[in-house]
């Protein structure tokens with residue numbers, strides 16, 4: 001039985017294709033099938049890339065909260081993504097392999113693992129499938145063979161898709177701008193500027209590390225083809241939702257749609273709803289992977305920030321708004337997370353079983369059996385009006401095109417509500433956090449201390465110094481106490497006497 005109540009708000013999502021907020025209506029009853037364009041694994045992901053997966057994760061968690069059985073696919077692009085969208089550039093992985101004089105497969109493995117480690121650190125749930133592009137090359141060739149006679153033509157450099165053969169090419173891009181079709185014609189002989197490579201032939205006399213035989217010569221698949229094929233193979237057309245960053249609205253997704261139309265002999269796009277997260281921006285160019293030290297999650301961690309502070313920072317903004325990264329903003333998110341964790345730990349620690357007079361929560365038709373047993377109460381639970389009101393508000397904020405910013409404030413309201421039994425409060429917070437994924441009940445205050453990697457002092461040394469200082473103060477030896485404080489300050493430790501959050505000290 002779905003967790004969501006029978007009178008829950010319908011899930012409304014912004015469809016980039018129609019530019020409208022639409023009610024989610026699953027293709028298959030009770031199921032939600034979602035495809036998310038994955039990373040190109042030629043380098044580490046930057047935190048902007050990770051915003052795309054935090055967004056897709058919140059979408060998936062919301063679908064689960066609503067009671068849908070979720071099948072989520074995220075691909076790994078290990079071949080086919082060129083350095084230039086106009087089909088003229090090199091394969092990003094081939095280029096990285098050449099520069100580093102390494103095997104492409106090693107490069108792909110290394111950066112896929114780095115990406116997965118960021119996925120884990122950000123508490124992003126594992127999808128049902130991580131589909132790796134190079135595992136699907138035979139299916140890609142079959143797909144291309146099926147669409148080639150009516151929709152493709154061959155040039156010296158490979159097989160190209162003729163965008164004039166499908167109805168309304170580029171409608172997705174036109175949803176925001178007309179620029180989609182004004183690209184430079186970089187490949188000689190293309191019939192339309194927007195035509196794109198389905199199969200890229202290896203130029204004669206060259207060999208690529210990744211290449212396969214095909215009816216169009218030895219070579220490699222085009223990037224757009226990969227996502228169409230993996231989406232179809234794992235989810236079937238049409239599936240429910242296709243997601244990606246907003247840059248994909250311009251070229252990658254219009255091209256996927258064109259292929260899907262060709263494959264299905266239909267004008268339909270292959271997915272009912274196309275959703276796009278807006279960009280994380282950073283004014284000084286630190287997001288660019290070519291700019292030396294760029295904003296990787298590991299950099300945030302090395303500077304002492306817990307990765308879930310970054311997740312909260314993303315969730316505080318609507319996914320369709322541009323979000324500007326700043327260290328101050330990240331610091332503010334960390335402080336907010338600390339406050340939540342401290343409050344939650346207060347009531348989680350002393351959650352004693354309910355007494356008979358406290359069974360005033362959750363109307364029984366609103367909560368499933370699993371919830372009842374998880375609070376270990378044999379009798380009917382009823383949510384007080386106030387908690388029920390917040391429960392509904394949480395549900396309706398997420399149902400309103402994933403308004404996580406409001407949902408977080410509702411969680412904070414539950415945390416602060418007077419006269420609610422701790423067991424119920426904890427249960428409701430747990431339930432809310434299953435959607436937000438902030439790890440509130442698993443984190444401790446100490447996890448959230450700022451701890452830069454290059455600090456000149458360890459935490460144990462700080463704690464020992466503070467113990468000595470405490471002892472000195474107890475003996476009214478303020479000279480020693482001040483000296484210890486100064487010593488710590490010289491090593492970058494700020495002693496925080498009287499801090500309202502009880503942090504005691506901060507590094508960096």
Ligand code: AMP
Pocket residue numbers: 037038039040041047048049050051052244245246247248277278279280281287
């Ligand atoms: P890539 O590895 O370049 O294919 O990108 C992986 C995902 O990150 C794609 O969905 C992109 O649209 C998305 N993306 C790229 N840059 C940003 C950014 N600055 N903010 C948010 N999403 C981004």
Ligand code: ZN
Pocket residue numbers: 036037038227244252
């Ligand atoms: Zn894709």
